[in-house]
Amino acid sequence: MEEKIENMDFENAMKKLEEINDRLEKNKVPLEEAVCLYEQGMKLVEYCGKKLDEAEGDIKKIIIDGDSESIEDL
Amino acid sequence: MIYERMEPESKEQKVYSVTDLNLYVKALLTRDDNLQGIWLRGEISNFTHHQGRHMYFQLKDDKSQLRCAMFENANSTLDFTPEEGMDVLCKGNISIYTARGEYQIIVTEMLAGGLGTLYLAFEKLKKRLHEEGLFDEQYKKPIxxxxxxxxxxxxxxxxxxxxxxxxxxxxxxxxxxxxxxxxxxxxxxxxxxxxxxxxxxxxxxxxxxxxxxxxxxxxxxxxxxxxxxxxxxxxxxxxxxxxxxxxxxxxxxxxxxxxxxxxxxxxxxxxxSKHKLLKRLSDEARRCARALENLVLEYRTRLERVKISPIFRRPEMLLEDFAQNLDESIRELDRNIRILLKDYRLHLKNQQERLRALGPEDVMKRGYSVVLDSSGDLVSSVTEVSEGDLLNIKMTDGDIESLVKEVKKWKKK
CATH class of the missing domain: 3.40.50.960 (Lumazine/riboflavin synthase)
Structure with missing residues (x-):
């Protein structure tokens, strides 16, 4: 429960979000706690969205030249 | 020599039986060391595994073929399954199946040649790595x-x-x-x-x-x-x-x-699929917002219900009951005290009556008096008094100070 969002991977963050939704839908949560959960949920949504856009679409290859290596675009 | 046992029809031309001939050739072949323990390479064809025991097949190359038999005692230890078309190496002994006059090789060992050898090595490596644990589930990482x-x-x-x-x-x-x-x-x-x-x-x-x-x-x-x-x-x-x-x-x-x-x-x-993940994310986001909305709505409804309830609008209603109860209790208490007091007064009066009845005043009114000595103590017997003592006689309306003149005790009857 106390794990920082920044340390979660995408799948864990999604699972946490689903857990929050399960709790909110059960209807037994006191109002203050519900608002807090909602805020957490929205933070997770934002985080997951960022994670999906993180990669830049680079396609590179490794070139070995004797003992040296380099990375070039394909 | 076998043929010496035969009975030729004429002394000039030796005529042999088929069996004898076959036996002779068999002996010839089996005596030749070059033909025993020989290695052959060829392709398997017409392969049969008779009742799962003895194997019969042909070994052939592009020009010729040879009949083969590999009996159960030799083929049961094979670590691969010979198949039609397989390229194999066979070690065996040349012989003749005399009953049929068939020239054949009795195969004692077989190896898969060419690709077969590759397969053999593959099976060996696979077994070794498997035993080392390289294939074990516990080492497999999740994707x-x-x-x-x-x-x-x-x-x-x-x-x-x-x-x-x-x-x-x-x-x-x-x-x-x-x-x-x-x-x-x-x-x-x-x-x-x-x-x-x-x-x-x-x-x-x-x-x-x-x-x-x-x-x-x-x-x-x-x-x-x-x-x-x-x-x-x-x-x-x-x-x-x-x-x-x-x-x-x-x-x-x-x-x-x-x-x-x-x-x-x-x-x-x-x-x-990025598309699927985005959809999943947006579904969850919507679910979250909706869940909170519903909760807020529910709480608001509960609040409204409380606000319109009669107790909420006129809370003094609660007090009214209390006040009434209190008044009722006080009245009850008052009533009970009065009754108690009445009882006590009656009781007191009765006791006073009894006391008076037991007291000497009524008796004294009838003429009896109380005699006290000089110390104020009651005199109830003539033995307590002597001549010359001072006595106080209490009557109902006063005292008489008297001097004793004579004491006379009555005799017992």
Whole structure:
């Protein structure tokens, strides 16, 4: 429960979000706690969205030249 | 010699029985050391395994063939299954099946030649690595759901790479890919593939796909080599093996963390559909907002219900009851006290009456008096008094101070 969002991977963050939704839908949560959960949920949504856009679409290859290596675009 | 036992019809021309001839030839053949323990190479044809016991087949090359028999005691220890068309090496003894006059070889040992030898070695290696634990489930790493960068070990020019890149682009357009180009067949390919795996394992990739796009089993053989298996097992990143042979499993398939039948299938498994993930995310976001909305609505409704309840609007209603109860209690208490008092007064009066009845006043009114001595003590007997004593006589209306003149005690009757 106390794990920082920044340390979660995408799948864990999604699972946490689903857990929050399960709790909110059960209807037994006191109002203050519900608002807090909602805020957490929205933070997770934002985080997951960022994670999906993180990669830049680079396609590179490794070139070995004797003992040296380099990375070039394909 | 056998033929000496025969009875020729004429002394000039020796005529033999078939059996004798066959036996003679058999003896000839079996006596020749060159023909015993001989190694032959050929292709199996007309293979039968009679009732699962003795094997009968032909060995042939492009010009000739030879009948073979391999009896149960020899064939039961074979570590492979001989098959029609298989290229094999056979060790055996040339002989004749006399009853049929058939020239044959009795096979005592058989090895799979050519590709068969390869298969043998493959089976041995597979068994050894399996026993070492390289195929065990416990060492298999899970494939990450959303990798940041995918590593690919394959030939730069092959169809495999094209397929993989196209699937990745389609499913997740902004996915990063790092390629380690390696030869995937030919001499020295296994060592180069192993080296490629070791290099890309040190790079910033979240998983590795090893792939080639099909080909004959000989072309794929480098993925059956131990050096490749070791490299896959030692790697820290999860590895998907997709080396393109639909039905057979190569050793790299067994060691890898996941095996897929084709390069495209590997790419689909490695990379999620961004569209699906976005949809899942937006569904959850909506669910969250809606859940909160419903909660707030429910709380508001409950609040409204409380606000319109009679107690809420006129809270003094609660007090009214209390006040009434209190008044009632006080009245009750008052009533009870009065009753008690009345009882006590009556009781007191009765006691006073009794007291008076027991007291001397009434008696004294009838003429009796109380006699006290000079100390104030009651005198109730003449023995307490002597002549000359002072006595106080109390009457109902006063005292009489008197002096005793004479004391006379009455005699008992």
């Amino acid at each position: 990450p759901i959303l990798p940041r960068r995918v590593g690919v070990v394959t030939s730069e020019d092959g169809a495999a790479l094209r397929d993989i890149l196209s699937v990745i682009k389609r499913r997740f357009p902004n996915m990063d890919v790092l390629i380690m180009p390696t030869p995937v067949q030919g001499k020295g390919a296994a060592e180069k593939i192993a080296k490629g795996i070791r290099i890309i394992d040190t790079k910033d990739v979240d998983l590795i796909i090893i792939s080639r796009g099909g080909g004959s089993i000989e072309d794929l053989w480098c993925f059956n080599e131990e050096v490749v298996a070791r490299a896959i097992f030692d790697a820290e990143k999860p590895i998907i093996s997709a080396v393109g042979h639909e039905t057979d499993f190569l050793i790299s398939d067994f060691v890898a963390d996941l095996r897929m039948p084709t390069p495209s299938a590997a790419a689909e498994r490695a990379v999620p």
